Amino acid sequence: MTAIVWFRRDLRLNDNPALVRALAGHTSVVPVFCLDDRLLSGRHRCAPRAAFLRGCLLELDRRLATLGSGLVVLSGRPEAALPRLAARLNAEETFAAADVSPFSRRRDNATALALRSAGSALRLQPGVFAVDDLSALRTGAGGPYSVFTHFHRRWLREPRRTVLPAPDALPALPSSVQASGVPGFGEALAHARFQAGEAAGRASMFEFTKSGVGNYAELHDAVGRPGTSRLSPYLHLGCISPRELESLLPDGTGGTAARRQLCWRDFYAHVLLHNPGNARAEQQEHLRGRVAWVGSVQLFDAWRTGQTGYPLVDAGMRELARTGYMHNRARLVVGSFLVKDLGIDWRWGERWFMRTLLDGDEANNNGNWQWIASVGVDPQPPSRRMFNPVLQQRRFDPDGTYVRLNVPELREVPNEYLAEPWMMPDGIQRAARCRIGVDYPAPIVDHAQARREAIARYARAREARQVMLPARHPPSAVDRPADRSRA
Numbered sequence: 001m002t003a004i005v006w007f008r009r010d011l012r013l014n015d016n017p018a019l020v021r022a023l024a025g026h027t028s029v030v031p032v033f034c035l036d037d038r039l040l041s042g043r044h045r046c047a048p049r050a051a052f053l054r055g056c057l058l059e060l061d062r063r064l065a066t067l068g069s070g071l072v073v074l075s076g077r078p079e080a081a082l083p084r085l086a087a088r089l090n091a092e093e094t095f096a097a098a099d100v101s102p103f104s105r106r107r108d109n110a111t112a113l114a115l116r117s118a119g120s121a122l123r124l125q126p127g128v129f130a131v132d133d134l135s136a137l138r139t140g141a142g143g144p145y146s147v148f149t150h151f152h153r154r155w156l157r158e159p160r161r162t163v164l165p166a167p168d169a170l171p172a173l174p175s176s177v178q179a180s181g182v183p184g185f186g187e188a189l190a191h192a193r194f195q196a197g198e199a200a201g202r203a204s205m206f207e208f209t210k211s212g213v214g215n216y217a218e219l220h221d222a223v224g225r226p227g228t229s230r231l232s233p234y235l236h237l238g239c240i241s242p243r244e245l246e247s248l249l250p251d252g253t254g255g256t257a258a259r260r261q262l263c264w265r266d267f268y269a270h271v272l273l274h275n276p277g278n279a280r281a282e283q284q285e286h287l288r289g290r291v292a293w294v295g296s297v298q299l300f301d302a303w304r305t306g307q308t309g310y311p312l313v314d315a316g317m318r319e320l321a322r323t324g325y326m327h328n329r330a331r332l333v334v335g336s337f338l339v340k341d342l343g344i345d346w347r348w349g350e351r352w353f354m355r356t357l358l359d360g361d362e363a364n365n366n367g368n369w370q371w372i373a374s375v376g377v378d379p380q381p382p383s384r385r386m387f388n389p390v391l392q393q394r395r396f397d398p399d400g401t402y403v404r405l406n407v408p409e410l411r412e413v414p415n416e417y418l419a420e421p422w423m424m425p426d427g428i429q430r431a432a433r434c435r436i437g438v439d440y441p442a443p444i445v446d447h448a449q450a451r452r453e454a455i456a457r458y459a460r461a462r463e464a465r466q467v468m469l470p471a472r473h474p475p476s477a478v479d480r481p482a483d484r485s486r487a
């Protein structure tokens with residue numbers, strides 16, 4: 001009896017329910033990855049993430065080989081490639097970890113149908129989230145959640161399954177298939193800060209849960225301190241299991257705060273599962289298509305290249321460019337700045353993040369962008385989620401470690417002026433070798449003025465009876481017309 005294990009966002013051997021289920025009922029198990037062109041060239045394409053994915057697949061292949069098996073990499077769409085393999089192997093069942101994005105659900109429906117015609121049943125298993133069945137979490141009225149605190153309370157009560165150990169050995173591949181090796185793609189070097197694969201992910205997970213988590217509650221917002229887990233790229237591709245991570249979190253304030261943060265990941269997956277339209281449009285119906293966004297490519301370019309003149313915003317955007325990662329506090333500040341201060345459509349920022357983040361994840365990214373744009377679930381008045389970049393810097397990077405690391409031209413600026421370098425007198429600018437408007441830009445907008453305009457923009461949207469034309473598509477740096485039909 002043969003089964004296929006179709007790896008997607010569960011690139012690991014530990015706590016992998018799809019793999020364990022396949023091994024439990026079959027003497028022959030064939031591990032497969034489908035190199036779908038939509039992953040590499042669709043609207044969410046990202047060269048560093050592709051390189052990270054390739055590194056994860058290489059390691060998975062090596063680990064499978066050590067246990068007596070190997071990874072079969074198929075090229076093309078899974079709905080075409082998998083049924084051909086299933087028919088060749090006579091594989092009655094194909095196991096995979098269920099996912100939530102509209103793209104993955106369409107793909108899985110199409111693949112399930114095609115597999116059925118080839119005599120194989122697609123069996124979706126848990127493994128991508130901390131809770132096994134996100135659709136089972138329902139409000140008292142029986143609907144999906146849209147308020148995080150209520151979801152969190154319910155999520156904590158949901159029973160968890162036991163963490164599954166990695167297998168000690170695997171059946172050899174049948175003679176009709178061969179471990180094909182992982183072909184070259186995503187050749188751009190993955191950012192060195194994140195070593196790809198399950199082993200590196202587990203090492204970081206143990207380090208965090210044994211020592212780092214102790215200070216998580218106090219330090220997770222301090223952008224210049226190593227206060228968070230940096231596990232998001234590994235969670236995104238499933239090199240580590242969110243269920244296992246949660247099981248390792250200790251009791252106490254640090255563990256409780258980290259568990260709550262992990263719950264946000266399940267929350268946004270739950271939200272996208274129940275609101276697939278959010279992938280393109282605002283969750284808040286009364287704001288959908290009604291906010292008059294500013295379609296300025298010039299302002300957007302200043303934002304994405306870290307040239308806004310606001311040091312914390314520029315530090316965040318440059319950290320992203322340099323490492324493929326950005327601290328959560330900085331993501332909040334740059335997100336608020338793009339949408340509220342510059343008035344640019346949140347979808348431009350969402351798309352840019354998907355193109356650049358190693359952890360770029362449709363549910364998390366979309367949910368957070370809608371949150372910061374005040375158009376998503378859990379709505380609050382727009383002014384509540386409008387961050388003052390100067391005050392945020394003074395509070396979360398008081399000694400300037402983060403800004404100086406990421407914006408070298410500000411390195412010698414005294415602390416006193418670091419959050420507002422444009423206030424430096426000429427003599428201090430010269431001494432700090434940072435002339436505003438020459439070495440570092442003057443602010444591209446005035447925050448106080450931009451704040452007033454943002455509040456007015458949202459007020460007009462709320463009052464608008466007629467649907468306004470949405471801002472035009474993201475500029476060419478983010479998108480090209482041909483991309484629009486892609487995944």
Ligand SMILES: Cc1cc2nc3c(=O)[nH]c(=O)nc-3n(C[C@H](O)[C@H](O)[C@H](O)COP(=O)(O)OP(=O)(O)OC[C@H]3O[C@@H](n4cnc5c(N)ncnc54)[C@H](O)[C@@H]3O)c2cc1C
Nearest residue numbers: 228229230231232261262264265328331360361364365368
């Ligand atoms: C505008 C914006 C866009 C974002 N886009 C993404 C994205 O594409 N992918 C992504 O994984 N996260 C995204 N986040 C959430 C968050 O910033 C990252 O998950 C976090 O910074 C990752 O760092 P960490 O692993 O050290 O997090 P930790 O603080 O150590 O948290 C542990 C894990 O909890 C989860 N988590 C923490 N905060 C959040 C959150 N606010 N929402 C959802 N999950 C969370 C992540 O899986 C994270 O790895 C975004 C946040 C904002 C404000």
